Amino acid sequence: MRFKFNKQNVLILLSLLIFAAASIIRFCWLNADPPLFFTGLGQALQTDPYNITYFARNFALFGDSDIFDYPRLIVFKYSLMSLFSYIFFAIGGVSRFTANLAAAVISLGSIFIYTRALQTQIGKYCLIAALLLTANTIMIVYGKLPFLENGLIFLCAVLYFVVFKYSGQLSGLIITGVLITLCGLSGKMFGLMMIFPVCAALFFMSKKTATKKIVVVVASSFVSFLILAFSFYGTRIDAVFQFLGEQTAGVYGIPVGLTSPVKFLEQLTTFTGNTKLFYFSPMLLVLLIIALFIVINSPRLREKIRSNLPLLFNLVWLVSGFLLLSVFTYRPLRYHLFLVFPMAGVISIVMSEDGLKSLNPRIRIVNSLLTLVVVWYLAVQAAFIGYLAFLKKYPPDEISWYALFPALIVSLLVMIYKKYLNGIVRRRMEILIICGVLYVAHQGFLIYKWHDTISYTMHQAGNDLKGILSDNCRLSGSYAQALSIDNAIRSVTFIPGPLGEDKNRVCDWDITHLAIEEGNVKSISKYIPQLAGSRRVAEYYLKDSKVGIYRIKCRTGRDYAMTDFERAVDHMTSPRYPDSIYYYLTRFLEHYPESKAGLRLLADYYFMTQNIDKIIPTFNRLFDFYPNDFWLYFECGRTCYMLARVTGNPGMSYSAERYFDLAREKNPTMDKIITVARKRIDSMIR
Structure with missing residues (x-):
C-alpha cells in the first residue's frame, strides 16, 4: 500500500512523529531535577513523590514495608503508584531512576489507553488529544515522578475505556464500580468523583436500562469501597481519615471557596492561575476556550450533549473536577493532571465534529451566562499569564473582580455579534493547526530550556x-x-x-x-x-x-x-585543632574522592587557613565531577569575591565575575541571589 502525500496524511504523519518524540523524552533524564523554571510552586515537587514510594522502598530493601511502624502515611501504601514502584524496584533495584521510570511507564500508559478509547469514538482525531497530552511539558515533568496523581489518571483512563467498551455487560458495570473505588483508594480520594461522569454517560446511553445500570455501578462502588478499605487498612483506617482531614481542612483550614459565594467565585476564576498551568501551556487554554465556546453556543445544545456521550463524559469529568478542586485552599499543580485529560478530550471531540457548521444565532439566558463564565475565566487566566511573563509576579488578589467588567463587555459583544463568529466553527481545523504548531513549538522550547539548564x-x-x-x-x-x-x-x-x-x-x-x-x-x-x-x-x-x-x-x-566527615565538621565549627580537620577530611576523601560535601568543606578549610592558592583548584575538582551544579559556581564566585575584597587582588575580582556568570548561565534566576551576596560581603568588609 503506497503512502499518499496529501495534506491530511502529512499532518497525521507529523503528529505521529511528534507523539513518538514526546514519548521518548519521558524516558530521558530520569535522574534529573525538575526544571529550574518550575519555581514558586513549593517544595512538594522535590519531596512528595518519594513519600509515595516509602513503603515499596522499605519492603524492597529491608523486607518490611513499615520499618518505623508509622501509620500516618499508610494512605500511600496501597496506591497504584506504590505497587508499580515495587515492581520496578524488584526488577531493577531501589533508586531514583527506577522510581521515576515506573512513573514514566504508568503516565505514558494512561495516555495510550485514553487515546485508544478516543480512537474508537472519533477515529484519527484522537491524535489531537495524544499530542496535547504527550507534548505537554507539565505532563512530562510530573509524569516522570511517582506522584499519586499518575496512578489516578491511569485508573481514570482504564475506567473511561471500560465504560464505553463493556458497560452493556453486568460484569463490565461491576468492574466500573470497582474502578471508581480504586480511583479513590489507590489514586487520590477526590478520584471518587469519577462516579459523576460515569453515571451521566450511563443515564443517556439507554434510558430504559439506565436506572438499573447506575444502581449496579453505585452498589459495586459502595461494596468494593468497604471491602477494599478494610482489606487495605484494617484497624488503621482511622489513620487514613485523620490524614485526609489534615490535608483538606486541618492544616489549611476550611476550604476558602466554601467560606462565602464571593470567595467561591474568586477560587473558581483563579484556579490554575496560581499554579501556572496555562502559563506553561497557553495554547491549551486557547483551544479549550474555543471548544467550550463552540459547545455552549451550538444549535440544540442539550440534544448535542446528550447524543455525544464521549463529549458528555469528558465535560462532566472536567466541570465536576474543576468545581471540586477549585474550592480548596491547597490546590497544587499536580492536581491539574487530573483535568488535563478531559481538557484534551473535549478539544479533540469538538474539533472532530463534521456536521457542525454554525453557532446558534439565538441569544438565550443559559448560553449567555455560560459564555460570560468562560470569558471571565479567560480574562483572569490571561492576566495571570501576562503578569508572570512580563512582570515576573502574580497579579493582585482582586484580579477576578478587575477582570469581571471587561468580561461582561466582551461577552455582551460576542452574543450580539455571534453570527460573525461562525468562521471559528467553519475554520476550526485551520485554527487547530495554527494553535497546534504554536503549542508544539512552545512546549519544545520549554523542554529544550530544561535540557539546557539541566541539573x-x-x-x-x-x-x-x-x-x-x-x-x-x-x-x-x-x-x-x-x-x-x-x-x-x-x-x-x-x-x-x-x-x-x-x-x-x-x-x-x-x-x-x-x-x-x-x-x-x-x-x-x-x-x-x-x-x-x-x-x-x-x-x-x-x-x-x-x-x-x-x-x-x-x-x-x-x-x-x-563518620570522618562529621568529625571534620565538628572540628571546623570549633577550630581549636585545625590539623584534626585536615586529618579527618583527607581520610574521608580517600574513600569518597567525589564527595560534594567533602570537597566543599575542604575549600572552606583552605579559606579558613588562608591557603588561597588551593581554593580554586579544589572548586575545579568539584566542577569536574558536577559540571551542571549552578550553586557550586555561585559559591566559588562568592569565595573569590570575598577574597578580592579582603586582599584587593584584581585577579580574584575577575575570577568572581567569571564564576558568577557561569552560575547565571546554568541558572538564570541566580542574578538576585548574586546581588544579595555581594551586598552582604560589602557590608561586612568595608
Missing part, C-alpha cells in the same frame, strides 16, 4: 549521603525520602507541625539526622526540641531550596558513630 542536585545529594553519614543513621524530615531513594539509609518522613501529636517520635525512633529546608529550622524547632542546638552536618542546594542535614543533639554519642 542533578537531588540525585547527587542522595549519593553523597552514603559517605558523609554512618550506616546506622536514621534520617527524618521533609526531605528524608527524596534524599534516601538513592541509598539504603533508613528514613521516615516526619514533620509534626502545629497539628503534630507525636512530638516524641523523633526520640522513640532513635532518629539521628533531619533533612529540612534551612529556612524552616526555627519554626520546626518549636515542634522538635531536639533540633535546637543541633549540628548542621552539610547543606545542599536542591533546585530552588537550600536543605540542611542536621545531626540531632540528643542522639550524638549514644548509638551513633560519627
Whole structure:
C-alpha cells in the first residue's frame, strides 16, 4: 500500500512523529531535577513523590514495608503508584531512576489507553488529544515522578475505556464500580468523583436500562469501597481519615471557596492561575476556550450533549473536577493532571465534529451566562499569564473582580455579534493547526530550556549521603525520602507541625539526622526540641531550596558513630585543632574522592587557613565531577569575591565575575541571589 502525500496524511504523519518524540523524552533524564523554571510552586515537587514510594522502598530493601511502624502515611501504601514502584524496584533495584521510570511507564500508559478509547469514538482525531497530552511539558515533568496523581489518571483512563467498551455487560458495570473505588483508594480520594461522569454517560446511553445500570455501578462502588478499605487498612483506617482531614481542612483550614459565594467565585476564576498551568501551556487554554465556546453556543445544545456521550463524559469529568478542586485552599499543580485529560478530550471531540457548521444565532439566558463564565475565566487566566511573563509576579488578589467588567463587555459583544463568529466553527481545523504548531513549538522550547539548564542536585545529594553519614543513621524530615531513594539509609518522613501529636517520635525512633529546608529550622524547632542546638552536618542546594542535614543533639554519642566527615565538621565549627580537620577530611576523601560535601568543606578549610592558592583548584575538582551544579559556581564566585575584597587582588575580582556568570548561565534566576551576596560581603568588609 503506497503512502499518499496529501495534506491530511502529512499532518497525521507529523503528529505521529511528534507523539513518538514526546514519548521518548519521558524516558530521558530520569535522574534529573525538575526544571529550574518550575519555581514558586513549593517544595512538594522535590519531596512528595518519594513519600509515595516509602513503603515499596522499605519492603524492597529491608523486607518490611513499615520499618518505623508509622501509620500516618499508610494512605500511600496501597496506591497504584506504590505497587508499580515495587515492581520496578524488584526488577531493577531501589533508586531514583527506577522510581521515576515506573512513573514514566504508568503516565505514558494512561495516555495510550485514553487515546485508544478516543480512537474508537472519533477515529484519527484522537491524535489531537495524544499530542496535547504527550507534548505537554507539565505532563512530562510530573509524569516522570511517582506522584499519586499518575496512578489516578491511569485508573481514570482504564475506567473511561471500560465504560464505553463493556458497560452493556453486568460484569463490565461491576468492574466500573470497582474502578471508581480504586480511583479513590489507590489514586487520590477526590478520584471518587469519577462516579459523576460515569453515571451521566450511563443515564443517556439507554434510558430504559439506565436506572438499573447506575444502581449496579453505585452498589459495586459502595461494596468494593468497604471491602477494599478494610482489606487495605484494617484497624488503621482511622489513620487514613485523620490524614485526609489534615490535608483538606486541618492544616489549611476550611476550604476558602466554601467560606462565602464571593470567595467561591474568586477560587473558581483563579484556579490554575496560581499554579501556572496555562502559563506553561497557553495554547491549551486557547483551544479549550474555543471548544467550550463552540459547545455552549451550538444549535440544540442539550440534544448535542446528550447524543455525544464521549463529549458528555469528558465535560462532566472536567466541570465536576474543576468545581471540586477549585474550592480548596491547597490546590497544587499536580492536581491539574487530573483535568488535563478531559481538557484534551473535549478539544479533540469538538474539533472532530463534521456536521457542525454554525453557532446558534439565538441569544438565550443559559448560553449567555455560560459564555460570560468562560470569558471571565479567560480574562483572569490571561492576566495571570501576562503578569508572570512580563512582570515576573502574580497579579493582585482582586484580579477576578478587575477582570469581571471587561468580561461582561466582551461577552455582551460576542452574543450580539455571534453570527460573525461562525468562521471559528467553519475554520476550526485551520485554527487547530495554527494553535497546534504554536503549542508544539512552545512546549519544545520549554523542554529544550530544561535540557539546557539541566541539573542533578537531588540525585547527587542522595549519593553523597552514603559517605558523609554512618550506616546506622536514621534520617527524618521533609526531605528524608527524596534524599534516601538513592541509598539504603533508613528514613521516615516526619514533620509534626502545629497539628503534630507525636512530638516524641523523633526520640522513640532513635532518629539521628533531619533533612529540612534551612529556612524552616526555627519554626520546626518549636515542634522538635531536639533540633535546637543541633549540628548542621552539610547543606545542599536542591533546585530552588537550600536543605540542611542536621545531626540531632540528643542522639550524638549514644548509638551513633560519627563518620570522618562529621568529625571534620565538628572540628571546623570549633577550630581549636585545625590539623584534626585536615586529618579527618583527607581520610574521608580517600574513600569518597567525589564527595560534594567533602570537597566543599575542604575549600572552606583552605579559606579558613588562608591557603588561597588551593581554593580554586579544589572548586575545579568539584566542577569536574558536577559540571551542571549552578550553586557550586555561585559559591566559588562568592569565595573569590570575598577574597578580592579582603586582599584587593584584581585577579580574584575577575575570577568572581567569571564564576558568577557561569552560575547565571546554568541558572538564570541566580542574578538576585548574586546581588544579595555581594551586598552582604560589602557590608561586612568595608
